[in-house]
Amino acid sequence: MTDNLDLATAARIEPIQEDGLPGHESALEPKPDWQPRYPGSGRLAGKVAIVTGADSGIGRAVAVLFAREGAKVAISYLCEHDDASLTRELCEAEGSEAFVFPGDLGDPDCGKALVAKTIDEFGRLDIVVNNAGEQHPDKDIRDITPEQLQRTFQTNIFSMFYLVQAAREHLKKGAAIINCTSITMYQGSAELLDYSSTKGAITAFTRSLSENLVKDGIRVNAVAPGPIWTPLNPMGGASPEKLETFGEDTPMGRPGQPNEVAPAFLFLACEDSSYMSGQVLHPNGGTIVNG
Template identity: 50%
Template sequence: MDTNKINFPTSFPKQHQSEKPGVEFSMNPRPVYEHEAYKHGNRLEGKVAIITGGDSGIGRAVAIAYAKEGADVAVMYYKEHQDAEETKNLVEKQGRRCLLISGDIANEEFCKSSVKEVINKLGKINILVNNAGEHYPQSGIENVTKDQLIRTFEVNVFSVFYMTKAVIPHMTEGDSIINTVSITAYAGNEELIDYSSSKGALVTFTRSMALSLATKKIRVNAVAPGSIWTPLIVASFSENKVSTFGSDAAMGRAGQPVELAPSYVFLASNDASYMTGEVLHVNGGKMVTT
């Protein structure tokens, strides 16, 4: 087998729209979270990372990659217990500890208590990955209700404020915060107006916090994914949209979670020691203005 060549799906069959966004077992094909072509070292040896939304999708791929690089991982997730247990097994397979914490990150008290639990059980926090997010496609702004707008910003933006505030007292020089933003923050999206707006807010948050924490030598960066094959896609879009998902990228296909993970490893490691306030674009060749 040629481990230097990776073949990822270029199209997806029509499939049932899941009523449970976190349950991916009916996805065809299932997302790719790890691949032997990626060679890992010990760039995060001895570190502890918190990953919100780490039960599946991009978060799971990052959790696995961090474990392979030597980090213990705390996975924060909503209600997707089956997905979370699978992620835990995959992390522990690498010989690292994995702490699962279930709850709603839109609640500040939950964020605070989760950070305390990580400190109590894993001893420290070196990396925070603010990855959890939700989106609800609508045909126009007139269909975006007040409740939807509030929920989108509570999960996608407020939680990032809460988690960042809670971890900063426990971080020291060389530690890092990484936010998951989106190509929609730069290119927009006619069906994801509130979601795109929330991700735009996170870009500004990333740059502002990088300046705020520079004197403490805590780095704050972000990754902006393009079209990535995750459970959120099947849960959100119609069968027709799912079947052609990612085909408009220059590379002609959707990305896989495993293709995002190296960017998060890089930003968390000493390899990115002179990077802060930056956004890495992993989107299959869609040109954006940064």
């Protein structure tokens, strides 16, 4: 296997990181807890998964947990090459196979290239985890520029359409799609107007795509995390004031860790959830939400 893209393809989809987001986990202190908590039991043996935003945070925890459970993993990420390489090493340390794939999934060609490489490397595709996302805090709606609004929707929801479109022909009966929505879809967020709006769209997309694919034996579900300690918030995705008390307003009084969220993705990816589609799981520290 190789981690290198065709140069022409890479030149087209290699992103320009304009604002420092989503940030490097290697620079974050304290480090998030991504380590799987339990021995694997082969629940994803023989499966192949694409995990977007898998260089760090929730995506890394999901990728490594999937590898522990026997899946081969395509590690999709924007441009944090050092973090992504570590995720690949961690997956391989679990005895599985993985490759890294940089690119901006807001570009439809990136999703097509990612799926093509996955099929070329592993010969099949069973699980798509749409986890990649970005957020930008703004206290006044007038501060949200058209460029930011379009970019947030492009990254958070358009990318999911593009990737599923590219993956659809390869997803057979028994396949699973898991989308990452957010507690902000249910509660709202005064400082994350555009981000929260995309998460509402993701939940609607999850339910509608489930209705569209369930007849073909493909299940579509989502996970709606609460405040989780990842690079997304401390690297510019939250205001300094919010970071001072990040997660303290949950019933548990603390932010969650990525390895407290990853098992929800595993449950929805494997046969343990064979009678679930169109549903959302809520690892959020005990906050009660409807839906």
